[in-house]
Amino acid sequence: MRRRDRYGRRRATTVVAVTSAKRAARPGVVWGLVFGVTIAATMKSYTSSFPTAASRANLLRTFQGNAAFEALFGLLRHLDTVAGYTAYKDSMTIIIVGAVWGLLIATKLLRGEEDAGRWDLLVAGQTTRAGATAQTALGLAVGAVALWLPIAVFTAAAGSGSGIDIGVGASFYFATAMLAAVVMFMAVGVLVSQLASTRHDANLIGGGILTVSYLVRMAADSDSRIGWLRWASPIGWIEQLRPLIGSAPWAFVPIVVLSAVLVVVALRAAAHRDVGAGLLPARDARPPRTLLLGGQAGLTVRLTAPSVTAWLAAVGITGFVFGLVTQAAGRSLKSSPTIERVIARLGANGAGAATYLGFVFLIAAGLVSVAAAGQITAMRGEEDTGHLDNLLVRPVARWRWLLVRIGVGLGLVVAAGALTGAAAWIGAVTQHAAVSFASLLQAGINIVPPSVFVLGIGVLAYGLWPRAAVAVTYGLIAWSVLIETFAGTSRINRWLRDTSPFLHIRPAPAASPDWRAASWLTALGLAAAIGGVVAFARRDIEAA
C-alpha cells in the first residue's frame, strides 16, 4: 500500500493508524523498559541474595503452599530457581499494570478523542467510523509490540547471565505471555469505548471487567479444588500459559479468540452508532447534587475525591500486602546476607519482620510521593483546561486556591502514610507477626516528609514554570528512586546521596525515625510550597 500520494501527502487511509501508533508506542516503550529492567533486577537480585542451593531451598520452604500468597500473586512454582522466582515475583504485577495501561491507552485514543471532539474531525475526513476505529486498533497493536520488545530483550539478556540459564525462547515466550494481558485489555478498551458515552464510564466498565477477572483468578488460585475456574478468567488464561515455569501455548487460543472477537464486535458497533454517543444509554441528566459546591474549597475536595480515594485504596492494599508477607519475608531475609547489606546501607541493621518492613516502607514512600505528584498534575490540569479561569475571574484569590490545593495534597500524603502503616499492621497481624500497631503507624507517618518535600518542589515549579511542573515533580521522584536504589546496592558519593529525599528518613520500624531530619524535610517542602504560592500569585495564568 502506498503511504503517500503523488503530491507527497500522507494518504488519508493511514493517518489515524500512524498517529495512534506514535501515541501508543511512546508509553509502550517506557512501560516495556520499566518491566524489562524490573525483570532483569529480579533475576540479578535472586542470584545474589540466594546464591546457594540451601538458601534457595529455605526460600521454597518458606513460601511454598501459602494460599494467601498464591491468591495474591498467582501460583508458586519452582521458587528454588531464578525462572520460578521471577515468574512469581513479577508476573502478576506486570499483568495487572499492563492490563490497566492497555485499557487506559485504548480508551484514551478512542473515547477520549471523541470526548475532546477531535474524532468528529477524523471521521469527517476520508475514512469511516469503523475505519478510524480499525486504524486506531492497529496503532494500539504497534504500541503493544513496542512494549513487548524491551521485555523480551531484557529478559533474554538477563536470562543469559551466569547461573540463570533462561533461554531466548523461554524469554520471548514469557514476554509474549506478559503481552497477552495488554492486548486483551486493549481489546476490552476498544469495545468499552463503543459502549460508554464518556471515557470515564468506559474506564469504569473496563476496570470492572479487570477486577472480576482478577477476583476469579484469585479464587481459583486459593483452592486447588476450584482450579478449573482459572479458565473462566482472562488473567487465569495467562497463568495457564505457565511462563518461565513450563510451556502451555494452547492457552493462547482463548486469548487470541477473545481479543479478535472484542475488536470485531467493536468495529461493528462503531459502524452503527452515532459519533459522540455510546451504545449504552448515557446518564447525562440528573437532579442537582450541590454538596461541597458552596465555594472553591468544597469544589476542590469534590473534584479530587475520586483520585484521592483511589490513591488511598492503592496504598492501603499495598500496605496490607506488605504486612501479609512480613512474616515469611522476614524469615527468608535471615538466610540472605546480601539483603542484610542492602538494608544496612539504607540505615538499619539486622534481619526479620521489622527489618523487612523498614525496607518496604521506603518503597511505599515512593508510592506516596507519586500520589503527591498526582496533585501537581491535577493543579496543572485545572489551569491547562481553562477550568481555573472560571474561579479566578470571580472573587477568589489565587493564593487561596493554591493553598486549598496544597492542603488537599498534604491531607492525602498524611492519610496515605498513616493508612500504609495501619494496613501493614492488619496484614502482619493475620500472619501472627510480632509488630505493634504504634510502631507501624509511626513508620507510616515517617514516610510522609519526603512526599511533603516532593509536593513542595512541585508547587514551586508550578508557580515558576507551570509547563515544566509535572516533568520536574516526576523527574525528582525518578531521580530520588534511582539514587535510593544505587545507595542500597553500592557506596555512592554523600552529596549525591543527599539529593534523594527518601534517604533523609530512616527505615522505620527497622530503625527509630529521625524526626529532626524529617522536620527539616517537611519545613523545606513547605517553604518551597510557599515560594510556589508567591510565584503563582504574580505570574500570568495561561489561556486554555
Added chain:
Amino acid sequence: MLDPSTAAVRTEGLSKTYGSNQALRSLDLEVLPGEVVGYLGPNGAGKTTTIRLLLGLIRASAGRAEIFGIDCQSDPVAAHRRLAFVPGDVSLWPSLTGLETLHLLGRVQGSVDLAYRGELIERFDFDPSKKVRAYSKGNRQKLILIAALMTRADLLLMDEPTSGLDPLMERAFRECVSGARERGQTVLLSSHILSDVEALCDRVAILRAGRLVEMGTLAEMRHLSALHVEAEMDGAVPDLSGVAGVSALKVDGNRVECQVTGSVEPLVAALAASGVHHLVSREPSLEELFLAHYGSADRDRDAA
C-alpha cells in the same frame, strides 16, 4: 451605589509584551458607568489580552488598569466583586450539571438574583439538568451567559459572548444587554458580530495591532469617515479623479460610485455640471468603518 465620577474601566498606558511580541501597546481606555462599549479589532489585535489584563489573569508589562477605581492588577479580588465575565470559549467542569455549575459559580461570586436566574434559564431555553459534557457549544455559551447575567454585576466584560448562539438566542442576548444598560450596568463587549455592536453600543473602540486606533460614538466615527455616494448621470460620467475628497471611484456606464471625505460640495458641483439624473448618499455602516481600518492595516503591511 455607583459613583458616576469614577470610570467603570480605565486603563492608562496599559501594555503587554510576550517576548518580542507586543500584544498591547500603551492602551488608554475609559468606559463610563452605564455605558455599553463595543471593543472591536481583527484577530490578534489585543482584545482578549486587554480583557485578561482587566481580569488580572495576566500581568501588565507597563501601565495600569482600574475597575471602578480599583487597581485590578494589585487587587483583582476586589475588582472581581464588581464584575462578571463571559468568555467566548467556555471550558467548564464536565461532570457537573448546568444547575450545579450555576449554583457553584453563584456561591463563588457571592451574590445572585435567583429570580432573575430562573428568568434567564427560561429566556435562553436552557435545560440545567444535563451534565456540562453533554451540552453543545451553544448551550455551554448560554450557561456561562446566565452565570454572568444572574449576578447583576456592575460591569459585564464580554469576549465574543454570542459565539455559538443561534439567531433566536442572539436576540435574547441583545434583550438582556439592553436590560442591563437600563438598570445602569456597564458593558464592555468584544465581538465580531458587528450587528450586535451597532445595535447595542453607545461607543465603539477599534483596536489594531495592539493599539487603539479609533474610539467614539458611531455618529462621531461616521462624521469623520468617508460618505458613500452613488450617482446616475444623464450622459457620460465626468472625470472625477481630480475632485477634492473623492476616492474609491467606480464607473459603470453612466453610473458612478465613490467615497467622499470632507465637504461634498466639489463633487456635487462636478456632477451637476454634467447633468446628474439620480443621486444617493449614505453614511458608512459599522462594518464599512471597521473594514476601512482593516484596509489600512493591509496597506501598512504591504508598505512594510
